[in-house]
Amino acid sequence: MNLYDTISAISTPMGEGGISVIRVSGENTFAVIEKIFFKDNLMKKKFTFADESTHTIHFGYIFDNKNKNLTDEVLISIFKNPNSYTGEDVVEISSHGGSFITQKILNILLQNNIRHAEPGEFTKRAFLNGRIDLSQAEAVADLIKAKTDSAHSSSIKQLEGSLSEFVKKTQQDIINIVSLVELELDFAEEGLEFVKKDEIKLKVETLNSKLEKIISSYITGKVIREGVNLVIAGKPNSGKSSLFNYLLNHNRAIVSEIAGTTRDYIEENLILKGILFSLIDTAGLRDSDDEIESEGIKRSFKKIRDADLILYLIDSSTDENIIKEDEKYFKDNFYEEKSILIYSKSDLRNKNNFNNKNGVKIKPDKIEISLLKDESIETLKNEMLKKVAVSEINTSSNEIILTNLRHKICLEKVVTSLNEAIATIQTGMSGEFISVDLRNALKHLGEITGETTNDMILENIFRNFCIGK
Numbered sequence: 001m002n003l004y005d006t007i008s009a010i011s012t013p014m015g016e017g018g019i020s021v022i023r024v025s026g027e028n029t030f031a032v033i034e035k036i037f038f039k040d041n042l043m044k045k046k047f048t049f050a051d052e053s054t055h056t057i058h059f060g061y062i063f064d065n066k067n068k069n070l071t072d073e074v075l076i077s078i079f080k081n082p083n084s085y086t087g088e089d090v091v092e093i094s095s096h097g098g099s100f101i102t103q104k105i106l107n108i109l110l111q112n113n114i115r116h117a118e119p120g121e122f123t124k125r126a127f128l129n130g131r132i133d134l135s136q137a138e139a140v141a142d143l144i145k146a147k148t149d150s151a152h153s154s155s156i157k158q159l160e161g162s163l164s165e166f167v168k169k170t171q172q173d174i175i176n177i178v179s180l181v182e183l184e185l186d187f188a189e190e191g192l193e194f195v196k197k198d199e200i201k202l203k204v205e206t207l208n209s210k211l212e213k214i215i216s217s218y219i220t221g222k223v224i225r226e227g228v229n230l231v232i233a234g235k236p237n238s239g240k241s242s243l244f245n246y247l248l249n250h251n252r253a254i255v256s257e258i259a260g261t262t263r264d265y266i267e268e269n270l271i272l273k274g275i276l277f278s279l280i281d282t283a284g285l286r287d288s289d290d291e292i293e294s295e296g297i298k299r300s301f302k303k304i305r306d307a308d309l310i311l312y313l314i315d316s317s318t319d320e321n322i323i324k325e326d327e328k329y330f331k332d333n334f335y336e337e338k339s340i341l342i343y344s345k346s347d348l349r350n351k352n353n354f355n356n357k358n359g360v361k362i363k364p365d366k367i368e369i370s371l372l373k374d375e376s377i378e379t380l381k382n383e384m385l386k387k388v389a390v391s392e393i394n395t396s397s398n399e400i401i402l403t404n405l406r407h408k409i410c411l412e413k414v415v416t417s418l419n420e421a422i423a424t425i426q427t428g429m430s431g432e433f434i435s436v437d438l439r440n441a442l443k444h445l446g447e448i449t450g451e452t453t454n455d456m457i458l459e460n461i462f463r464n465f466c467i468g469k
């Protein structure tokens with residue numbers, strides 16, 4: 001990929017709409033646009049970029065310069081380098097919406113020695129031209145994909161440079177320690193000791209615990225970015241589909257008193273406190289001779305295996321022994337840290353003589369719900385948020401929440417290097433060796449913002465962008 005090519009792409013999604021935007025960036029941008037864009041519909045009144053200021057919008061006509069056919073009436077926005085998204089000369093053509101027109105305009109541009117942009121290439125140029133750093137470029141992709149408030153707010157903060165600032169501050173902290181170590185080296189020959197090794201060790205340890213805290217925010221970050229796979233499971237007739245509908249506030253799944261109603265799983269989105277839950281209702285778990293039901297149960301297990309969180313329902317209106325059996329089944333087959341055990345239909349419990357004297361004793365920490373009486377649904381929702389580790393972290397606060405796996409891996413490498421520095425201090429090795437470890441930590445920090453990076457990493461990041469961004 002040649003960085004100096006002039007590139008173009010349709011930046012708005014395919015399909016019909018009011019307007020579409022075609023973006024052009026690179027050093028030939030203005031020259032090519034002057035060949036195809038005119039102030040009148042007869043190709044007589046030329047448009048000259050040299051006469052116009054940056055950040056202005058102009059009305060005119062796009063022509064196919066090969067056959068002189070009028071293609072569309074458009075507005076063009078001018079961004080002269082370096083004050084553009086990419087840092088290069090940029091023109092954005094706002095044409096009438098519709099894939100036919102936009103494709104036609106793009107083709108005219110491509111006939112004029114302009115290359116089709118790769119996914120994310122505009123943003124990549126913004127990074128390579130120093131307009132934004134790598135963590136901000138990644139935030140652009142996340143911002144486009146955001147489906148909830150929390151995902152939106154974490155990516156906009158990152159785009160505004162919250163992570164970049166944190167990286168810069170941490171780099172400065174490490175540089176300060178390196179300077180102390182290296183100053184020490186200069187004077188070591190003269191037998192002077194400026195700072196105690198213990199003091200340096202303490203500084204590195206303090207920094208490390210700060211970084212570890214941020215690394216641990218990744219669990220929350222992943223939930224914010226990707227959402228949670230939430231599966232409702234349990235024996236037939238335990239009220240799974242009813243709960244599914246209740247949470248969605250919509251009669252999506254068929255509910256009946258016949259055991260084995262739900263065959264195939266059903267998936268819908270639910271947003272709670274800004275967290276996206278992919279809610280999945282499954283077929284009731286039991287041994288079945290029915291071929292279709294068995295296939296449904298097989299699918300239930302697959303969904304359960306892939307789930308981030310499982311709501312396991314036990315029908316509290318059934319017989320005590322059946323409940324006990326079901327509790328055992330749950331204990332033997334589900335991970336407690338990934339599941340919430342729920343006793344459903346609590347309104348029917350007393351009617352069926354299930355009281356605490358001779359009936360089932362439901363442990364106080366377990367959740368009993370009744371959809372009929374709207375009982376404990378809020379408790380359940382809070383428990384769901386607590387289980388996915390988002391209840392304590394205020395997503396609107398200024399605390400850094402890591403949402404990107406690459407950033408997490410870089411920070412882990414920083415921590416490893418800092419731990420090596422601590423070990424080096426402990427073995428009493430000379431300052432030179434401590435300094436090497438600390439400089440490694442600096443290098444890994446720089447990978448987050450792209451100060452130290454390689455082409456493979458870049459390609460990997462921008463490959464996941466959409467075309468035209």
Ligand SMILES: Nc1nc2c(ncn2[C@@H]2O[C@H](COP(=O)(O)OP(=O)(O)OP(=O)(O)O)[C@@H](O)[C@H]2O)c(=O)[nH]1
Binds near residue numbers: 261263370
């Ligand atoms: N009284 C009462 N009935 C409930 C409650 N929740 C569900 N039910 C009833 O329990 C029966 C079974 O509900 P479903 O939601 O179809 O159960 P399911 O677990 O999806 O069943 P399968 O799809 O067959 O596995 C229906 O008759 C519901 O109306 C509740 O909180 N109280």
Ligand SMILES: [Mg+2]
Binds near residue numbers: 241242253254261284
């Ligand atoms: Mg069902």
